[in-house]
Amino acid sequence: MSLNILLVDDSLTIRAVMKKTLHLAGVPIKEIYQAGNGQEALDILSENWIDLVFADINMPVMNGVEMIEKMAENDMMKTIPVVVVSTEGSQTRIDRLKACGITAYIRKPFHPENFREVVENITGVNHGA
């Protein structure tokens, strides 16, 4: 099954790196959408079928936590898995994010194996090394 994936990060550099990393990880991709903040992400989510969201926390306009809370209030969005990709190293903050409903957490700097493992856990499909 190929996935529609949404990448949310205010850094175009990091979105480019995440896109490349997903390909290196062997994740089957149908289409990659990109957003520079939480509000742009919600706009894309309201108009497109998205299977999986990778989102930063620290962003202008609308940060990742606000975006996750908005998604949780929306019947169409609340079941979409959200993986937070952040520099955040506080276990306290990560636990709070998990309590908010995020599916997984990847810390920057990341590697293809991090993405492969997370996607395999979410989809239940082994995408190979």
Add this chain to the structure above:
Amino acid sequence: MELKQTETVSEVFGRVLEDLAFLFAEDFDPDQSPEQCDENVLAKISFSGDAIGSVSLAVPKAMCEIFAENVMGLDPDDEIVHAQALDALGEVLNVVCGQLLTATAGEVPVFDLTVPSVEMIDRKRWDELAADSATNAFLVDDEYPVLLNFVISI
């Protein structure tokens, strides 16, 4: 109370730079600033929460493009390398800041980080930053001087 973290800063910066941008950093005497220090960029992130402070990274302008090139794995001539050079510097700083906070404060405290600000600085500002006691100086890729200023107060 301001905390000094020289060894931690050296270890974290070296590890992040190697992991994120495949570059190597060594400690450096900032008084030996090479000529390319006349055109420099300063990126800064402030944080608040269980402690307050900031992390600033000053680099020669040419270093920003090398960050973009290496972080994204692109050729030097790729247009996006030039377009995203300052963004790449901000993101390197973002990762350094996150790793520094965990290394110095542990995994329990929670911090709120600002979005990185980036500005051009002149030689005078560079020299001021180099003379700051909270600044660590590095030589990256055997060529580029880099200043990392880390201030954390509890």
